[in-house]
Amino acid sequence: MFLRLISRPLMAKVKETTGIVGLDVVPNAREVLIDLYSKTLKEIQAVPEDEGYRKAVESFTRHRLKVCQEEEDWEMIEKRLGCGQVEELVEEARDELTLIGKMIEWDPWGVPDDYECEVIENDAPIPKHIPQHRPGPLPEEFYKTLEAISKKDDPKVTSGEPQIKE
Numbered sequence: 162m163f164l165r166l167i168s169r170p171l172m173a174k175v176k177e178t179t180g181i182v183g184l185d186v187v188p189n190a191r192e193v194l195i196d197l198y199s200k201t202l203k204e205i206q207a208v209p210e211d212e213g214y215r216k217a218v219e220s221f222t223r224h225r226l227k228v229c230q231e232e233e234d235w236e237m238i239e240k241r242l243g244c245g246q247v248e249e250l251v252e253e254a255r256d257e258l259t260l261i262g263k264m265i266e267w268d269p270w271g272v273p274d275d276y277e278c279e280v281i282e283n284d285a286p287i288p289k290h291i292p293q294h295r296p297g298p299l300p301e302e303f304y305k306t307l308e309a310i311s312k313k314d315d316p317k318v319t320s321g322e323p324q325i326k327e
């Protein structure tokens with residue numbers, strides 16, 4: 162039993178290369194990821210609780226942190242997360258930390274409720290090589306179906322007494 166505990170780190174597979182130019186192997190990737198994910202969860206607290214950005218970052222960061230804490234082996238971390246190599250995850254986590262700082266600085270959620278933005282309409286012709294992405298008219302059958310469905314859903318009251326659904 163004792164030998165297993167001592168030899169386990171020695172028997173761990175060593176990654177020689179990531180196979181990605183410019184992306185070096187991080188020998189202690191698990192520890193680095195745990196540290197970065199913990200910092201991310203601490204930093205994101207400065208973002209308002211009800212913001213979608215904070216909810217998304219907290220959600221995927223907690224999941225990734227949990228996997229890194231549960232798994233000792235870098236191969237298992239990569240397999241369970243399915244988001245690339247641990248070195249790529251380290252890069253992503255560092256980028257996310259940088260972005261959190263910038264988002265706090267930019268304060269995109271600090272727009273007042275009464276703020277009105279100016280809409281600029283430009284009637285300049287669109288060059289022919291640029292797709293316009295304007296959907297064509299819907300077929301007449303669509304409108305007939307829509308009308309039939311909306312008529313079907315209208316409540317029919319036959320007496321003056323309120324109807325109670327059970």
